[in-house]
Amino acid sequence: MTEKDFIPSKYQELKEQGQVSYTSPSNIALVKYWGKKENQIPANPSISFTLEACATTTSLKYKKRAGDNSDFSFDLLFQGEPKPSFKPKIEQFFKRVISYLPFLTQYHLIIETSNSFPHSSGIASSASGMSALALCLMELEKEFVPTMTSELFVQKASFLSRLGSGSACRSIEGDLVQWGKHKNIEGSTDLYGIKYPYEVHPIFKNYHDTILLVDKGEKQVSSTVGHDLMHGHPFAEQRFSQAHKNLENLKVIFKEGNLKEFIKIVESEALTLHAMMMTSQPYFILMKPNTLEIINKIWDFREKSKTNVCFTLDAGANVHVLYPEVEKAEVFQFIQDELVAYCQNQQYICDRIGFGAKKLSVK
Ligand code: PMV
Numbered sequence: 001m002t003e004k005d006f007i008p009s010k011y012q013e014l015k016e017q018g019q020v021s022y023t024s025p026s027n028i029a030l031v032k033y034w035g036k037k038e039n040q041i042p043a044n045p046s047i048s049f050t051l052e053a054c055a056t057t058t059s060l061k062y063k064k065r066a067g068d069n070s071d072f073s074f075d076l077l078f079q080g081e082p083k084p085s086f087k088p089k090i091e092q093f094f095k096r097v098i099s100y101l102p103f104l105t106q107y108h109l110i111i112e113t114s115n116s117f118p119h120s121s122g123i124a125s126s127a128s129g130m131s132a133l134a135l136c137l138m139e140l141e142k143e144f145v146p147t148m149t150s151e152l153f154v155q156k157a158s159f160l161s162r163l164g165s166g167s168a169c170r171s172i173e174g175d176l177v178q179w180g181k182h183k184n185i186e187g188s189t190d191l192y193g194i195k196y197p198y199e200v201h202p203i204f205k206n207y208h209d210t211i212l213l214v215d216k217g218e219k220q221v222s223s224t225v226g227h228d229l230m231h232g233h234p235f236a237e238q239r240f241s242q243a244h245k246n247l248e249n250l251k252v253i254f255k256e257g258n259l260k261e262f263i264k265i266v267e268s269e270a271l272t273l274h275a276m277m278m279t280s281q282p283y284f285i286l287m288k289p290n291t292l293e294i295i296n297k298i299w300d301f302r303e304k305s306k307t308n309v310c311f312t313l314d315a316g317a318n319v320h321v322l323y324p325e326v327e328k329a330e331v332f333q334f335i336q337d338e339l340v341a342y343c344q345n346q347q348y349i350c351d352r353i354g355f356g357a358k359k360l361s362v363k
Helices: 084-097 126-144 150-164 166-170 223-228 236-256 259-278 289-305 325-342
Strands: 017-031 046-064 073-078 107-115 176-179 193-195 208-212 310-313 319-323 348-352 358-360
Touching: 017 126, 017 166, 017 236, 017 259, 017 310, 046 126, 046 166, 046 208, 046 236, 073 084, 084 126, 084 150, 107 126, 126 150, 126 166, 150 166, 166 176, 208 325, 236 259, 259 310, 289 310, 289 319, 289 325, 319 325, 325 348
Parallel strands: 073 107
Antiparallel strands: 017 046, 017 358, 046 107, 046 176, 046 348, 176 193, 208 319, 208 348, 310 319
16 A cells, blocks of 8 residues: 555545534554654654544545635634634644645635634644544545545555654544554554554453643643654664554464553653654653653552553653553552642543544434
């Protein structure tokens, strides 16, 4: 499969107007993607749990424009209000995908989007937002190419999402999605995310992710700037090969359900992501004092309780607390008793592993 396979051959007649809608979740990486090449090609492979509660719902109304147009025409509403500040990002996305969706300039689009999680909660909405939009566009394309297979639909939706925001390509399906070429993972590719193709122990099937909102402020470093800092980073090559090794080691861990080894990789990945930021030029510290308090509390509790609770981090101060369903009661009690106090306004989100985006029916 190459990029060219996503360029459509001739469309059947274009539909006059209509509406499509999708809800698409966020995801949390276990092996992190940090660093990219041109055209959103990842510098290393990554793998994530698809989430369920943190999601974006997008509806796309489309109406055919008169004449032959070469520009894009669209309105954007976020949580019911016009949101001009989001438009440049969408415009840039359209430019990146126009050769794969040549119908785009022939329509006026009204994009209405909303998130299930609070705005500026420090939860990145780019994965859920870009994947929801890509899916709406694919649904529209399917109208013109009725013979499109569901396999191609999913691959292209992930491929387009990737061009919007790299990690978004891991949000189309669930529950474990791998993105980026790895020599020992069959079907893996830099172009789009694939469902993890090997055996996974049932312990990983109902995993919980309680997201502790430590700092809800604007991101200090955009992911574009962050990825860029991996160019010429003194430890970049070691980091990229570490990601390959961690993925390799996860194969046995996923199969056997070895949570002790799972924790070692997941927590090390989170800290490595932050270590990369701390050792880039310029350097950043995205953790807050409460992030460290929470991590230490998790380590103490794990030791005492002999549970398998662990943490991971995104490019920010919030902490994702991961634990299996069988330990839910005990760990959740601990979160409420000891961790919620470190959250901004005591806020947290109860999420869990999910199964990907869903098409919504339109009235
Ligand atoms: O999708 P982007 O370009 O916003 O990159 C996100 C990268 C991390 O969230 C920090 C890690 C990951 O793999 O999701």
